[in-house]
Amino acid sequence: METVPAALARAAHEYGRNAALVDPHVRRWSFAELHDEVVTVARALIAAGIEPGDRVAVWAPNSAKWMLSALGILYAGATLVPVNTRYTAVEAADVIGRSGARGLIVTGPFLGTDRLAALRDIGAEPPPFVLPLPDWDAFRERSGRVPRATAEKRATEVRPDDVSDILYTSGTTGRSKGAMSAHRQSLAVARAWAEIGGLDLRDRYLIVNPFFHSFGLKAGILACLVSGATVIPQAVFDVSRALDLVQAERITVLPGPPTLYTGLLDHPARSGRDLRSLRLAVSGAATVPPVLVDRIRDELGFATVLTAYGLTEAVVATMCRPGDDTRTVAYTSGRAAAGFEVRIAGEDGEILLRGPNVMLGYLDDPAATAEAVDPDGWLHTGDVGTLDAAGNLTITDRLKDMYVSGGFNVYPAEVERALAALPGVAEAAVVGVPDERLGEVGKAYVVARPGHRLTADQVLGHCRERLAGFKVPRSVAFPPGLPHNASGKVLKYRLRENR
Template sequence: MADDPSRQTVSAVLDRAAASYIDAEALVDGEVRLTFAELRAAAENAARALAGTGVRPGDRVALCAPNSHHWVIAALGALRAGAALVPINTRFTAAETLDVLQRSGARAFIVEGEFLGRDRLAELQGADLPPVVVRLPASWVGSDVDLPEIAPDQLSDILYTSGTTGRSKGAMSAHRQSLGVASAWAACGELSAADRYLIVNPFFHSFGYKAGILVCLLTGATMVPQPVFDVVETMRLIERERITVLPGPPTIFQSMLDHPDRGSFDLSSLRLAVTGGAVVPVALVERMQSELSFSTVLTAYGLTEAVVATMCRPDDSPETVAHTCGRAAAGFELRLGEQDEVLLRGPNVMLGYLDDPAATAAAVDADGWLHTGDVGRIDESGCLSITDRLKDMYICGGFNVYPAEVEQALARLPGVAESAVVGAFDSRLGEVGVAHVVTLPGFELTESGVIEFCRSRLANYKVPRAVEFLPALPRNAGGKVLKNLLRKENA
């Protein structure tokens, strides 16, 4: 990234890409093919259209849509208008979406029409929505307004992440921070304008947005969005678009390796995979290199509050890649605190949680160290391994699940006296939820009934896949539920 601080904004990076790569393909989405110059023009038009509706610098623009050129243009347009982007998880229920809209104070809400059999805007009918609502796909008609100057320290995005209390928190980043982590990720992966990047990771997640879209803008790589992972479609896109870069959770690569039709696709263009968020066996790394043509497989560790904290390097061994998350990256300092909790400090630690100074102070101490809630160890070469989670969070299909949020939903089910949710190993998704439920006297609950109740209130990846009914939850002398015992039962 340029040394000139005034150019450390997303819009400046887009301007530079349009000037540097001009006619090179910036984005391929089905029949839509945009050069960097065309992408810049589309984003500018969207920015002027949003400004014409009253969106001003500092406003928040919420965006709920699947991976597509529509998402990219809307997001870059919002940022060019000086707004802060608030990506919303497309798996969220209407209640979860409305919560983010209201607490972020969004001025505008950009939402896809129908996706995965749901019309998210129709689900919100009658709710108190932001003043400006844009349904995608949109015909952006730019108004004749002046667009603002944007500063590197200006708020760029607010990414909501659940907390152990079950209440989501909006992690805020400045332009320079979002670009800083993207630049570090790109450097570790050695990305260039010769790369073609299939982005399966959702754009609403920092992995898809910052380690995806922003990385491509910084390096001139071509972005190829895929709205939903489908193994056959993924392999078809790799062959058709000569994809070189494919990050994602281990389940993506395992699905490709195990697919009976893999041999009928030409996957030889692949060179870089970046994975993490679950256990990565050494054998999987070796198979990815020998059977999927990847010359480089990297693992990384991050969280919404820091995005890219550690990352392996291209010359690391398969054992290092499988057993560690690599060394500190993106200017982060790394150390272990009490109970071997992973602590991070550096210029790319979030600005704080939106409207939540107490949670911010609890997460980032007076010396600037971010307390991650993860337990780890650091080897003699400085590589980090995550060994446990203080916060009980588990990862299902690449998505973080916070048991407290699921337990709060279960508490609303008549007949549930108490519950405890833990993650259990799953060969496809990494981990899935198992709910341990104690019923009230006189009530009879079924596993299917409990799961269906959760499905009506929670995003699919948060819904427990199994339910076990217990007469009582195991507790220690202080009354705390012993989730470690529940995990052993499900091991």
């Protein structure tokens, strides 16, 4: 049975006393104990009135309780609806309302915001069942009203094609859409990711990627569940705290956006930490320059560095493989994975994906679903790319990010790759800005590494040596940082708003 409840029961049987979940300074759960605790959560949810097929939203940062809540929701036969912790109350209320959630599990005050109070302040109608996580112990006590056999029956009645989760897109170019995945799909992409990365019960996985995102949920929690690896969640990425956890918990797996690795590399406390346990780094969502790949290997000690490509609607579409050289890892996102076919279509070179793990569709939005997935089953990603002879995919850009300068198409990702090779650059983004003569020209936003000072002349001169004239930005800004979404992608619409 390809369902999450069945996978959890199998993990409890196969991995038993091996560590499944670690909440440092609080508690550690073996796989057998994790199974028991999830059954308790499922019983409490059933006691609260959650029925099979109901949707339950979780609006909270990474934590043991998030993981227990999510698995408990699925064990009770309900559907998980993760909510972005960066959302305002208005945005969260929109997603919770449109999802038709019958329940909401919400954090207490976090990063200076009481999210439940914020929902009440805007007059949002709460679901019938609301659990503030500070009330966790009282919630667990409800489980005594429901026999374990009832929860186990619910779990066995879940089917592989039932909707396991509804993940909302980032909404950076419009209203977010709820991408639905079946249990079999969520597990298949998790298993593919885990197999390529070589995860097993010896691994200890520090999950910094948000659980509300597919990287944290499916390439994180579920990947560990199917491989026997241990989950160690981190609520907010703090470099010093991450370094402490790597040393104290003997972390072996640490994926994240490129900025995570530059943060670790440039932190003054790094040299005083024992990082020898690290073995697997996986990145994506942004340009990864070759020099950074080499530094991750040589200075942080990762034996394997991989890049991957996916999106909410497909999760793990391509991935590099252990043994790939630096150039392949830096300039491509690897080869097809998880049963996907990859095709480049049309004059624009849009990336199309087809396979058993393409989303079931967007919740309550057949028009958007039909626009995204054509009658032949190809998912139109909106990304532009190329395939080399070995099948490695290079992401050129987003269709919407391309701009036209003097009649020539300019793909910002190509310019950003050139900028990434300039010593002293931590991160860079390029957007098109209006120009009376050429229509649009490029503006580069460049973040310098600590201890480095860059000038516009240096940046533009570097580009002129490597790019055709129409691709060279006409201006440069040096902000202290760039705005990102939860998966590490730069929010270019914010740069355009402030241009």
